[in-house]
Amino acid sequence: MGNHQQAQEYYERALSIQLKKVGEELTDVASTLQNLRNLRSAMGNHQQAKEYYERAFSIQLKKLGEEHTDVASTLHNLGNLHSAMDNHQQAKEYYERTLSIQLKKLGEEHTDVASTLHNLGNLHSAMDNHQQAKEYYERD
Numbered sequence: 001m002g003n004h005q006q007a008q009e010y011y012e013r014a015l016s017i018q019l020k021k022v023g024e025e026l027t028d029v030a031s032t033l034q035n036l037r038n039l040r041s042a043m044g045n046h047q048q049a050k051e052y053y054e055r056a057f058s059i060q061l062k063k064l065g066e067e068h069t070d071v072a073s074t075l076h077n078l079g080n081l082h083s084a085m086d087n088h089q090q091a092k093e094y095y096e097r098t099l100s101i102q103l104k105k106l107g108e109e110h111t112d113v114a115s116t117l118h119n120l121g122n123l124h125s126a127m128d129n130h131q132q133a134k135e136y137y138e139r140d
Contacts, residue, residue: 046085053078069112072101076116083119088127095120114140 057074064070079094095116102113121136 046081050078050081050085053081067101067104069101069105072098072105072112075101076112076119079119079123083123083126088123091123092120092127095123 053074057071057078060068060071060074075094075098079091079098082088082091082094099113099116099120102110102116106112117136117140121133121140124130124133124136
């Protein structure tokens, strides 16, 4: 747990410096926020992790646009977070948005697409929608 605490201190210090020097609109700030999200999630604090991801997502949308692969990655991670929190409907929406971007930008054969399809299959399985889960697994 001590390593998590020290990592959090470093990330928060980096975020403070970034915010003072460049403001909240830089994608580097979004990366630091995502690192804090990962740390908070590992520590079991899903609500604060969600807040960090939503801030990062907002920055990415402004700077990169709605169909950038980095935006898709953040959406995918938000889907993972909501899935872990048993917010299945919200997770499904994030995964579907992710898949739409990935198919446009990366194509059907990309490993990121396979990962999203697999997560959609897992999610539908958890929701007892086994036929839909099977369809996603077959596409994976």
